[in-house]
Amino acid sequence: DAGITQSPRHKVTETGTPVTLRCHQTENHRYMYWYRQDPGHGLRLIHYSYGVKDTDKGEVSDGYSVSRSKTEDFLLTLESATSSQTSVYFCAIRQAGRNGELFFGEGSRLTVL
Amino acid sequence: GQQVMQIPQYQHVQEGEDFTTYCNSSTTLSNIQWYKQRPGGHPVFLIQLVKSGEVKKQKRLTFQFGEAKKNSSLHITATQTTDVGTYFCAGYNNAGNMLTFGGGTRLMVKP
Numbered sequence: 001d002a003g004i005t006q007s008p009r010h011k012v013t014e015t016g017t018p019v020t021l022r023c024h025q026t027e028n029h030r031y032m033y034w035y036r037q038d039p040g041h042g043l044r045l046i047h048y049s050y051g052v053k054d055t056d057k058g059e060v061s062d063g064y065s066v067s068r069s070k071t072e073d074f075l076l077t078l079e080s081a082t083s084s085q086t087s088v089y090f091c092a093i094r095q096a097g098r099n100g101e102l103f104f105g106e107g108s109r110l111t112v113l
Numbered sequence: 114g115q116q117v118m119q120i121p122q123y124q125h126v127q128e129g130e131d132f133t134t135y136c137n138s139s140t141t142l143s144n145i146q147w148y149k150q151r152p153g154g155h156p157v158f159l160i161q162l163v164k165s166g167e168v169k170k171q172k173r174l175t176f177q178f179g180e181a182k183k184n185s186s187l188h189i190t191a192t193q194t195t196d197v198g199t200y201f202c203a204g205y206n207n208a209g210n211m212l213t214f215g216g217g218t219r220l221m222v223k224p
Contacts, residue, residue, distance in 0.1 A: 031210070040122070042201060042216040043156065050210060058211060059114060090155060094212075099144050099205050101158040102212060 006105040019078040023091030031094035032074040036087040081112045119215035132189040134218035136202035145185040
């Protein structure tokens with residue numbers, strides 16, 4: 001356990017509503033990541049952060065935004081949720097050093113009706 | 114962009130049989146990582162390979178990194194029910210900031 005907590009763990013929402021998922025870490029890691037996991041697609045990177053207010057896009061960033069105002073928190077926002085964003089979302093932190101391994105949170109299951 | 118592919122997508126084996134999953138990257142990798150995700154769980158880091166042709170073992174698991182650093186494999190000898198889960202390979206981009214995962218191989222073991 002690398003001190004990562006995700007909230008909420010489960011959420012059901014309706015199409016068009018905004019949703020924010022929170023990732024909180026307690027170990028001051030610089031790099032944080034948001035992935036989504038869907039059957040047949042493995043884990044796909046949405047956005048990542050390499051420091052406070054420093055973020056960049058991953059391979060499936062459309063429809064998502066992120067913010068990192070504090071080292072410990074990395075927020076993922078769906079401005080207007082769509083059914084295609086129904087997924088399990090995992091936050092991860094990277095151990096110090098280039099090419100370090102990732103430690104994942106427990107995941108947040110989001111259902112958009 | 115970088116693509117990482119894994120085969121097979123699913124594998125059913127009888128307990129005691131061997132299992133292998135293969136990983137191929139569209140680009141040369143600086144290293145390759147392997148993760149395991151138990152049903153209902155989150156991915157957990159298993160190992161990292163860095164050198165061309167490297168082979169590492171963890172008990173019944175053998176990991177190999179290809180000579181060209183574009184492919185890798187995970188072999189499990191004499192599978193057990195505790196091996197059930199999805200195995201992912203992953204590689205960093207050249208900048209070393211984005212980790213791209215393969216689609217995973219889901220292993221099911223019949224007792």
